[in-house]
Amino acid sequence: MTSELTAVPRAIDRSRWRAPVTWRPARVPGGRRRWVLPLCVGVLVVLVLFAVVVPWVAGIDPRQTALADANQAPSWDHWFGTDQAGRDLVVRVAEGLRVSLLVAAVCAVVATVLGCVVGLTAAVVGGRTDRVLMRTVDGLNAVPHLLLGIVIAAMWKGAILAVIASIALTHWTQVARIVRAQALTVRTRDYVLATVSLGGSRRQVLVRHLLPAVAPQALLSVALLLPHAVWHESALSFLGVGLPPDRPSLGTLLEDARTRILVGQWWTLVFPSLALIATTAAVAGLSAAARDRLLPHRRTEVGVGGAA
Amino acid sequence: MLTATGVVAGYGEHTVLRSVDLTVTPGRITGLQGPSGSGKSTLARVVALLHPRTAGTVTVDGRSVTGSGYLAPAELRRRIGMVFQSPRAATDPRWTLRQVIAEPLGAARRSATRQRVAELAEQFQLTDDLLDRYPHQVSDGQLQRACLARAVALRPAYLVCDEATAMLDPSTTATIAQLVRGLADAGTGVLAVSHDRALLTAWADHVLDLHDLHADARTSWES
Incomplete structure (x- = not known):
């Protein structure tokens, strides 16, 4: 007891002393954050396995109706319950997750790549090219993107590619602006000037300094676009220009749940929502870990900020 | 020899250098002195082929250079090393x-x-x-x-130090100055830019004042 209350200076163990590698407190780095990455990876693996394996193993057509089993609460036979047409929700959610993940991932990647290409081109080439590209972005932003998305999706109604195109083509503009802004600040830094002074070409500056500088933003935008794309797909499905009603996706399932929850069928909302939340949270955690790794100088800031 | 003749340069409408001449000799440290905002860094960057000039020529060992930045030939850019004021910003x-x-x-x-x-x-x-x-x-x-x-x-045959010691304490400044002196003794032509006359007097072989390098100042001084 007394030893805790009276401040007895402990002898410094010189053999264990070494120069600080970073300025963050030694306790912070491991402790709290070490489990985040494995957890996120684990959750994603489970979800992907669920989405891939269940429809395959169950051997039930997710479109097969069984009206006698309609509107059942979760039970041993139907773990997630059944919907108004008696379809098993385990299979429906798995199938829906698969479709939604696929659509969302493709949308997020296409939109981000397109945004990066346009943003980097605008920043690196500059001048008239920059102005034309950015005014195009402004013009696209001026149009409500759901409206534009509906037009694109309605041209090929019910086609999964049309849904992807309608989401990807309306969401790259934000990425382009952020990437251009980031690239512009990096482009005028002294270290880029140093590369030029050392005989570096435009391509070398782009590959060595600009791409790594915008990569965290790009990763973040993929992570942010993933859940957004799931919601967009559901909105399009709800408006009748997205996936057909017989094709389960998290969007169409949540759309069903919107009416069923009013009559107390909580399971129709809870399980698709859980799948959506778990997916987006895991993706966000992964992107945060990736960002920390890509931006070593950010680690200290995060560490110091997190300690406070 | 690394020479700049009649260099006019600036930022958009704002002209900072009005016809400036400068020569950097191999094996010597040429000090360039001037108050803040006088255009020392601009001149250093023009000489290092990193800043565009609206008039005048820069020659590297007799080879006249057209353009600056990416447009200047890479092998000529490599002949001139550049050290910046803030090492944080430069890495x-x-x-x-x-x-x-x-x-x-x-x-x-x-x-x-x-x-x-x-x-x-x-x-x-x-x-x-x-x-x-x-x-x-x-x-x-x-x-x-x-x-x-x-x-x-x-x-590189030449080294441009743009306020390379401005962020450092005296003893570190001395270390850097000594390292640069060693390079000069080995034959590198150094342009040392600073607002600190005392430092340049101790460090450089000869010190030039940017004001005196302007053609108009020179004529008024000579006449």
């Missing part, structure tokens, strides 16, 4: 010091990169431990030494 925060020093070697596709990096590390007193750290994990002086090592990695 990519994502790179270790080893990568920083190796950058010019990789860009120029030189072989034996590892050996040259080891050589430079010894010359500029950078230990293996330091080389594996990121810029935010070392002191300004250590980082500036790495920047100096990067600037001379390709053995």
Whole structure:
């Protein structure tokens, strides 16, 4: 007891002393954050396995109706319950997750790549090219993107590619602006000037300094676009220009749940929502870990900020 | 000889240099002095082929250079090393010091990169431990030494130090100045830019005042 209350200076163990590698407190780095990455990876693996394996193993057509089993609460036979047409929700959610993940991932990647290409081109080439590209972005932003998305999706109604195109083509503009802004600040830094002074070409500056500088933003935008794309797909499905009603996706399932929850069928909302939340949270955690790794100088800031 | 003749340069509408002449001689440290905002850094960047000029010529060992930045021939840009005022701003925060020093070697596709990096590390007193750290994990002086090592990695004939010691304490300044003196003694032509006349007097072989380099100032002084 007394030893805790009276401040007895402990002898410094010189053999264990070494120069600080970073300025963050030694306790912070491991402790709290070490489990985040494995957890996120684990959750994603489970979800992907669920989405891939269940429809395959169950051997039930997710479109097969069984009206006698309609509107059942979760039970041993139907773990997630059944919907108004008696379809098993385990299979429906798995199938829906698969479709939604696929659509969302493709949308997020296409939109981000397109945004990066346009943003980097605008920043690196500059001048008239920059102005034309950015005014195009402004013009696209001026149009409500759901409206534009509906037009694109309605041209090929019910086609999964049309849904992807309608989401990807309306969401790259934000990425382009952020990437251009980031690239512009990096482009005028002294270290880029140093590369030029050392005989570096435009391509070398782009590959060595600009791409790594915008990569965290790009990763973040993929992570942010993933859940957004799931919601967009559901909105399009709800408006009748997205996936057909017989094709389960998290969007169409949540759309069903919107009416069923009013009559107390909580399971129709809870399980698709859980799948959506778990997916987006895991993706966000992964992107945060990736960002920390890509931006070593950010680690200290995060560490110091997190300690406070 | 690295010479600038009748250089006019500025930023958009704003002209900073009105017809300036400057010569940097191999094996000597040429000091360039002037108050803040007088255009010293602009001149340093014009001479290092990094800033565009609206008139005038820059010649590197007799070769006249057209354009600046990416438009100047890469092999001429490599003949002139550049050290910046802030080593923090002049290093990519994502790179270790080893990568920083190796950058010019990789860009120029030189072989034996590892050996040259080891050589430079010894010359500029950078230990293996330091080389594996990121810029935010070392002191300004250590980082500036790495920047100096990067600037001379390709053995440039000329070195431009733009306020290279302004962020450093006196003893670190002395170290950097000594390292640059060693390079000059080995034949490198150095342009040392600073607002600190006392430092330049001690460091450089001769000190020029930017004001006197302007053609209009010179004529009024001569007449």
